Amino acid sequence: MTRVPFFDLGQLVRSSSREIHACLDEVIEGGYYVGGPIMRRFEDEFATSVGTGHCVGTGNGLDAIRLILEAFGIGPGDEVIVPAFTFVATWLAVTQTGATPVPVDVQPWTGNIDPDLIRAAISGRTKAIVPVHLYGRPAEMARIWAIAEEFDLVVIEDAAQAHGARTVGGNVGSLGHAAAFSFYPTKNLGALGDAGCVTTSDDAIAERIRSRRSYGQGSSKYENVDTGWNSRLDPFQASVLSLNLPRLRGWNDRRRAIATRYAAALGDGSGMLGGNEFENSVWHHVVLRATDRQQLRAHLGQAGIATDVHYPYWIGTVDPMRPYLLAPVHERDFPCASALAAEVTSLPIGPWMTDDQVDIVVAALEALPRNLLVQGV
Numbered sequence: 446m447t448r449v450p451f452f453d454l455g456q457l458v459r460s461s462s463r464e465i466h467a468c469l470d471e472v473i474e475g476g477y478y479v480g481g482p483i484m485r486r487f488e489d490e491f492a493t494s495v496g497t498g499h500c501v502g503t504g505n506g507l508d509a510i511r512l513i514l515e516a517f518g519i520g521p522g523d524e525v526i527v528p529a530f531t532f533v534a535t536w537l538a539v540t541q542t543g544a545t546p547v548p549v550d551v552q553p554w555t556g557n558i559d560p561d562l563i564r565a566a567i568s569g570r571t572k573a574i575v576p577v578h579l580y581g582r583p584a585e586m587a588r589i590w591a592i593a594e595e596f597d598l599v600v601i602e603d604a605a606q607a608h609g610a611r612t613v614g615g616n617v618g619s620l621g622h623a624a625a626f627s628f629y630p631t632k633n634l635g636a637l638g639d640a641g642c643v644t645t646s647d648d649a650i651a652e653r654i655r656s657r658r659s660y661g662q663g664s665s666k667y668e669n670v671d672t673g674w675n676s677r678l679d680p681f682q683a684s685v686l687s688l689n690l691p692r693l694r695g696w697n698d699r700r701r702a703i704a705t706r707y708a709a710a711l712g713d714g715s716g717m718l719g720g721n722e723f724e725n726s727v728w729h730h731v732v733l734r735a736t737d738r739q740q741l742r743a744h745l746g747q748a749g750i751a752t753d754v755h756y757p758y759w760i761g762t763v764d765p766m767r768p769y770l771l772a773p774v775h776e777r778d779f780p781c782a783s784a785l786a787a788e789v790t791s792l793p794i795g796p797w798m799t800d801d802q803v804d805i806v807v808a809a810l811e812a813l814p815r816n817l818l819v820q821g822v
Contacts, residue, residue: 448749449793449802454630457796458637460687461540465637466641468684477680480659487683488642490690491626494609495618502678503658504606506627506641510538512676513623513643516653517599519544524573524771526598528558530576530640530759530782532626535603539575540769547571548760553781555719556580556732560588567592571792573599578607578617579702580755581729582635582719586612586620601625604730608634609697618644628667628686629773633700633727634693635683666813696796700728703794704804707731710810716818718789730755734788734819741790741817748809752790759786788819 458465463554471739475483480492484502492500503509521543527535529548539546539780549566553557556579576584576591586602591601600621604610608626610617618624626641643654653671656662661673662758701723711733718732732755742752759782761774776783792806 446712446749447751449751449798449805450791451751451753451791452631452795454635454798456649457795465629465685467676467743468688469681470714471684472681479680480677481813482495483680484683484753485630487678487687487690489506491642492644493688494616494693495644497619497624498646499644501645501651501654501658502683503641503643503654505639505677506625506737507516507534507538508601508658508674508676509625509641510521510535510575510601510603510625510652512657512674513625513645513650514538514544514602515657516590516650517601517622519572519599522570524568524570526532526563526566526571526574527575527760528556528559528575528579528782529761529779530556530756530785531579531603532605532756533763534575534605535575535757536763536769538761538765540766541779544758545570545771546766546769547771548782550779551579551781551785553784555582555584556785557582557584558589559781560592562801563589564594567598568598571596571598572721573601575601575603575634576621577603577605578610580718581607581610581727582722583607583610583612583617583620583725587614589774590620593805604644604758605629605632606729608632609693610725610727618813619646622647623650628682631701633697633710633729634666634686634689634719636685638679638682639685640678640682642678668796694732697712697727699721699727699796699798701795703732704728706793706807707794710807711813711818715820728794731794733790734785736817736819737788738788741813742818744813745792745809748805750793750806750809754789756789757786759783762786
């Protein structure tokens with residue numbers, strides 16, 4: 446019997462049922478069912494929270510990355526540096542433009558792209574770097590930005606897992622030329638369906654993305670100034686996001702508190718990615734590195750704790766990606782990405798968790814045989 450689900454969206458929705466119905470009423474009564482003032486209100490609110498000049502709502506996070514790449518003129522013949530270990534959408538967005546994803550191995554203690562390895566992946570065709578703030582922990586943006594400036598590259602943040610995260614340099618979403626966010630329901634800031642956005646302070650890029658998200662339209666509906674897609678933020682989802690945005694800081698604080706308890710239960714975060722650092726991460730996922738993932742998940746399952754895997758692949762094991770790569774990739778060249786894909790196990794975490802549920806996970810972690818965890822993470 447599952448005592449602690451991996452994620453409980455229903456609990457979050459039920460706790461805000463009246464407010465969510467009010468969001469629907471707002472859309473129905475407002476009369477704008479595509480675009481309109483409710484969407485623009487959230488765009489303004491989110492841009493302010495991130496600290497950028499613009500937020501452009503999109504249909505999802507994948508589209509947001511692709512629209513940014515296209516807005517910067519990236520396409521066939523170009524190369525884009527990506528982490529070798531991340532959710533597949535990061536790579537797909539690059540291939541959808543006709544550009545070539547060039548994978549770089551990741552850090553073993555964060556899962557984020559390793560800045561020490563980026564220079565070796567740069568060629569005369571490289572146009573952009575797409576760092577992912579994996580699991581809610583910001584990538585090393587100052588170092589990445591310095592490399593990008595040296596080689597005149599565009600920096601596009603994949604911030605789909607890092608809503609509300611901060612670094613010394615500022616808010617995630619304001620640290621590159623542009624950033625892509627997803628508001629998939631399981632995110633730290635989630636909608637009740639697919640949704641996403643782009644944040645940027647580049648006026649021209651924002652304007653081009655606004656056009657390209659809606660068929661390439663100009664200032665009037667039947668004026669086409671560009672090619673484009675149909676990828677617009679739904680007003681109902683925008684209304685729900687406006688409802689939840691003021692709650693984000695408190696939700697992230699709750700995630701940090703839970704992650705802190707998990708790390709203490711493991712003994713200073715042993716075996717837990719990022720388990721010794723808490724200030725900057727918003728803990729979208731708490732991830733353990735297992736010596737035997739099946740056995741680790743079975744141990745937690747016996748305590749009634751659901752787990753998941755983020756992610757069971759790296760770019761070299763996703764068969765549909767292989768034709769898009771410059772050359773075959775091998776585990777020996779990506780030791781960290783391939784190891785993480787074989788080892789990572791995600792624990793339940795989120796503001797929906799009760800104290801009793803957290804206690805159950807903590808007790809199971811305290812009883813966990815330490816030989817099931819990779820040490821020195």
